[in-house]
Amino acid sequence: MNSTKKSEPHDLLANALARELLEMSDEDVLDGADAGATKAHGLRLLQAAKAESGRRRLAAARQGVANHRSTTGPSNAGVSVEVAKAYILQAMNDGRYTLAARKLDEMTDEDLLGLYSRIRRLDLPDGSGGSSDK
């Protein structure tokens, strides 16, 4: 990949230092420092890195949810089951969608809200999410 590129002096120095550190005895590399304290310090950095990694994962997950919300249209937040049911019935009455009234009564609240959400997306002016809706 980089075989034709000439290594820069700083790269060569870094390579040499890395190899020297790898070849040095443990005693020499510790250079008089206490081994237990050295390892404890490394593990403290590891612990801090673990916490930071968790924070970044959480931030990424939150960002993902926010992005998802922005592309999937209106949410069901604050919509009651009754309102959702009324909206679905209205959509059925004006002939845009077909669903047996009996089936609507048999649906769980969760399914009702899900169906409400899907119809709402299909009703959006730009039709976003409509064709990919299941």
Added chain:
Amino acid sequence: MSDTAESESRLSKSEVENELLHMSAADWARAQRFANFFSRSLTGITGDDLLQETLTKLLSQDRVWKRGLKPILVLFVAMRGVSSNDLKKELNGPIDPFKAVSTTDEEPEDGSREHFELGVTHDTPEAALIKRQLLEQIEADVSQDEDAHLLLLMWIDGVRGAEAATELGMDAKRHDAARKRLARRLAPYEMARMQQ
């Protein structure tokens, strides 16, 4: 490579953590010294900062840890990549800290625990200038120590170990003492903090 084969060739987050938890005290010292060396080219970033950021990226799997590699080698390669990216960020101004700047690593492909090549970095002219200035500063730092200075010039030229000793006409003992002094200057171990 299929997704399955690729995920099998890299360590999982818990495996990464487990490898690091079992790293020896001397390898932690090696990692810290190498971090101290690279942090010299970064403004306001200590060796600890660089090492912790590298550990974070490995745990987050932003940087790949290929199965079968020694932890210290993975750390060396990853630290070099992180420091290079940090230098570019420094030169380009602040960016979103959560943005994935790099998702790959420069590790060898053969999976050998012994094979190790650090490779070269891709520097912008500005980054190359900073590194040149850093080298000049290092050279000035060691100029009072003749043997260490000569050895530094050999290392910068890509010659090290017994070959460097032979070219400089140093016996093993003199060469060993000079390389320890040079390594100490290039990658100091922070004794004061360790003794706290």
